[in-house]
Amino acid sequence: MNIRQTNWNIAKNKCFDITIIGGGINGAAIYKKLSQQGYKVFLVDKGDFSCGTSQASAMMIWGGLLYLKNLDFLSVYNLSKDRDDLIESYGNQIISRYFRYIPNSEWGRNKYFVYLALQFYWLLGKCKRRRPSFQQKFEELSFINKHNGKDSLIYQEGFLKQSDSRFVLDWIVKHQTEESLAINYCSILNATYNNKDKLWSLDLKDNFARGECTIKSKMVLNCAGVWTDEVNKQFRIQSPYKHVFSKGVFIGFERPVSHRIPLIFEMGKNGDTLTFIPWGPVSLWGPTETMEKSIKNGYTVKPDDIDFLLKHASRNLNTSLSNSKIISLRCGLRPLAVKKTFEADCYPLDLSRNHRIVEDLDLPWISIYGGKISGCLSLAHNVAKKISKKVSPSLKGSSPVVNQFPVYTSFPGLQEQVPTVDWCVANEFCCTLEDYLRRRTNIAQWVSREGLGAQAENIEYLRGVSSCLPIFEEKNHEMYLNEYKNLVQRQFDTLVDGVNRLT
Ligand SMILES: Cc1cc2nc3c(=O)[nH]c(=O)nc-3n(C[C@H](O)[C@H](O)[C@H](O)COP(=O)(O)OP(=O)(O)OC[C@H]3O[C@@H](n4cnc5c(N)ncnc54)[C@H](O)[C@@H]3O)c2cc1C
Incomplete structure (x- = not known):
């Protein structure tokens, strides 16, 4: 069982x-x-x-550098503390990682202003991470547009090791x-x-x-x-509170060989930035930040989201990131807490990211x-x-931590090993192909067309995976595979062109 x-x-x-x-x-x-x-x-x-x-975040465990622009120093102080506590206590899941801010004098902030802001950010974080500094020579210059200037600033945040x-x-x-x-x-x-x-x-x-x-x-x-x-x-x-929603989309491309640390670029609007994040074999470009009313639309990537991201990619990167080169899409809806009477008419980044606990x-x-x-x-x-204050724990001691060690296997085209589907079904509540490919492993984000492969070359492999999934009611394994193919067609193929698909 x-x-x-x-x-x-x-x-x-x-x-x-x-x-x-x-x-x-x-x-x-x-x-x-x-x-x-x-x-x-x-x-x-x-x-x-x-x-x-x-499942759709930037996977940064960060102190909220961007919220300095709203003069929200308390949030930055608290988030920085949380970041450092997480890095200290969960070193097996979170790594301390360098980030590179690329000031853009043409449409962004002055580099000395960024330098001072980063020093202040570091102080708010009680100087726990490495002190920010200028760095002129770096590998990523090979794929960054020259007008971004040669100066970059490096500083440290945390980052999730495997995935969110x-x-x-x-x-x-x-x-x-x-x-x-x-x-x-x-x-x-x-x-x-x-x-x-x-x-x-x-x-x-x-x-x-x-x-x-x-x-x-x-x-x-x-x-x-x-x-x-x-x-x-x-x-x-x-x-007394409600949520307003801010939609965020990333697109994933094959990672340039010299892309090693997350890069932060100025968007030139609303004081916002865009990031280029190396993650396994892909680099994620984004996210967007748009106010959204409908939850359904918020979890659906639209052609406009992709156009926006590609336009900004071509302004900053010289690696010709076109629609046909997209490997994966990533889309989520930020729940932002506001008073019930609030009427949203602002750029979402201007809103507080603090949590509220309402009894x-x-x-x-x-x-x-x-x-x-x-x-x-x-x-x-x-x-x-x-x-x-309201409920006491029924048990005396804390519950034990179950440390199980997964059985690993390989997936075509991926260097990293992944836990087997049998393991994930038995121990990790895995029920569907999407559960396995998107959340138990990173296959759907790292391999084109949600793991199917650009020309559906992994179809037999996925058939094998689906044959290990639990069956309920009138469904059979082939139905699981067909449902997944339909999902990929709906959520990916209709937006991304240029590949020769055989399914
Ligand atoms: C593009 C983007 C980038 C981000 N980057 C970062 C980042 O780098 N660092 C960071 O700290 N934060 C980041 N965030 C914010 C962060 O991802 C979110 O704030 C966080 O994931 C929200 O978590 P949650 O548990 O509130 O909601 P969710 O993750 O949405 O979880 C809610 C769960 O409730 C379930 N549910 C809903 N209704 C019901 C019901 N009726 N019964 C049972 N279950 C139900 C849903 O199925 C879902 O699993 C980012 C967000 C976005 C969109």
């Missing part, structure tokens, strides 16, 4: 201290913290863990016990609070295998990212607004503090 089925069986009719709705970075960080404190925690995600915005979704997943998977557990592809249909026994009764629906059950919980945390307001509305919870006045229900991967430790800490 795989871990998902096991957890489903254990969860039935069980009573938890806390139920968390949403397995993105916010939900995962809180889940981990509370489990370690001896709470019985249940985490539920209506899709796969990390299938929302937490892996980071989230590891924090969930390693804290699975009989008392604290998680289930993906599971929705909450009804939530009713019984004042007599002071417990929520939550009706769950298995979205994958069509089961249903009920659990009890002393408190509920809504960590549904951009869906937080929807979830609150579904269960009639009021809040319902009548019911034991907490909603999380905003938040960043970089700030996940302090968010979890602050939430745990609030909870401790």
